[in-house]
Amino acid sequence: xxxxxxxxxxxxxxxxxxxxxxxxxxxxxxxxxxxxxxxxxxxxxxxxxxxxxxxxxxxxxxxxxxxxxxxxxxxxxxxxxxxxxxxxxxxxxxxxxxxxxxxxxxxxxxxxxxxxxxxxxxxxxxxxxxxxxxxxxxxxxxxxxxxxxxxxxxxxxxxxxxxxxxxxxxxxxxxxxxxxxxxxxxxxxxxxxxxxxxxxxxxxxxxxxxxxxxxxxxxxxxxxxxxxxxxxxxxxxxxxxxxxxxxxxxxxxx
Ligand code: NI
Numbered sequence: 001x002x003x004x005x006x007x008x009x010x011x012x013x014x015x016x017x018x019x020x021x022x023x024x025x026x027x028x029x030x031x032x033x034x035x036x037x038x039x040x041x042x043x044x045x046x047x048x049x050x051x052x053x054x055x056x057x058x059x060x061x062x063x064x065x066x067x068x069x070x071x072x073x074x075x076x077x078x079x080x081x082x083x084x085x086x087x088x089x090x091x092x093x094x095x096x097x098x099x100x101x102x103x104x105x106x107x108x109x110x111x112x113x114x115x116x117x118x119x120x121x122x123x124x125x126x127x128x129x130x131x132x133x134x135x136x137x138x139x140x141x142x143x144x145x146x147x148x149x150x151x152x153x154x155x156x157x158x159x160x161x162x163x164x165x166x167x168x169x170x171x172x173x174x175x176x177x178x179x180x181x182x183x184x185x186x187x188x189x190x191x192x193x194x195x196x197x198x199x200x201x202x203x204x205x206x207x208x209x210x211x212x213x214x215x216x217x218x219x220x221x222x223x224x225x226x227x228x229x230x231x232x233x234x235x236x237x238x239x240x241x242x243x244x245x246x247x248x249x250x251x252x253x254x
Contacts, residue, residue: 001031002225002240003247004218006092006126006152006172006200009035009056010046013204013215021217022053028219030055031244034251036092036126036152037061040069040078047084057251059089059126065101067110075113082121088251090118091126092152095139098130108139115143124149124250127169133160140167150198150250153206157184158191165196170250174200175208175216178227189231198250199224199243 009018025033036059037046043060050056060081062070070078081087093114095107118125125147129136133156144167151164152172161171171192176182189197199221201207207216208223225239232239248254 001244002029002218002221003031003199003244004033004201004203004221005150005198005247005250006036006174007033007203007218008038008205009033009203010037010042010049011204022056025055025218029222029240030218032057032247032253033218034059034089034247036089038063038092039066040074043078043081047081047087050086051084056086057253058084058087059091060087061089061091061093061114061126062110063092063128064094064096064107064111065099067102067106070110070113075110079117082123088253089124089126089149090114090121091149092128093125094128095132095136096128096130097132097135104135108135111139112143115139115147118147118149119143124252126172127151128153130155133157137163140164140169144169148250150200152200153202154185154188156188158188161188161192165192170196170198170246172200173197173224173228174202175206175212175220175224177231178208178223179212180209186227186231189228194228194232194234194239194242195246197228197243198247199228199239 047058050058150170203216229236229239
């Protein structure tokens with residue numbers, strides 16, 4: 001069944017029909033969803049939310065855009081959240097030089113601290129990196145070795161994808177692979193083995209074609225899987241099966 005490795009159902013875009021939509025996941029072929037925290041607040045609301053749904057797990061972490069909320073006290077309180085059941089990864093964490101919401105130094109500081117936290121807790125990491133390829137790679141080489149996890153919503157070159165794969169990381173592939181202008185990601189998918197790919201929505205964002213621009217949801221991963229299947233020359237079923245196996249391994253659910 002479909003494993004959505006990266007979703008944000010705590011978004012207000014789901015406020016009107018969250019229950020109904022999540023109740024339809026099974027019939028849409030979705031077996032597992034990991035709801036990922038991004039803001040400091042979400043590190044508290046997301047672990048709470050997933051307790052209600054047997055097929056959902058949580059990741060807790062502070063997105064680079066939100067690192068202004070962190071200090072020693074809030075960091076310690078966030079850390080406590082990992083004692084909750086079903087909190088299975090640290091994320092999303094990383095660097096974002098596109099929005100450039102916080103200084104690069106601050107982003108780097110909390111990225112490193114959260115990588116160290118993952119090591120302490122023996123949990124995989126979910127990496128967000130936008131227009132920060134070189135700095136992310138440098139920090140991952142220094143602090144991320146052997147942690148395991150995914151470079152989510154991968155937007156860099158196939159050479160860099162190979163480098164992460166060699167380091168034992170998975171490459172997160174979402175709706176962009178169905179876009180006409182998604183050539184770079186298609187090349188990445190062609191380059192790396194299917195055993196190193198996990199599927200994701202990043203919903204409510206980045207819906208695949210034919211829903212591009214609309215609200216995304218985990219059932220639409222089928223279209224992302226179809227695009228991957230076409231590139232790889234295998235069946236959609238095989239893509240869904242292998243990426244589910246990969247995701248379970250990555251999150252330690254196998
Ligand atoms: Ni995300």
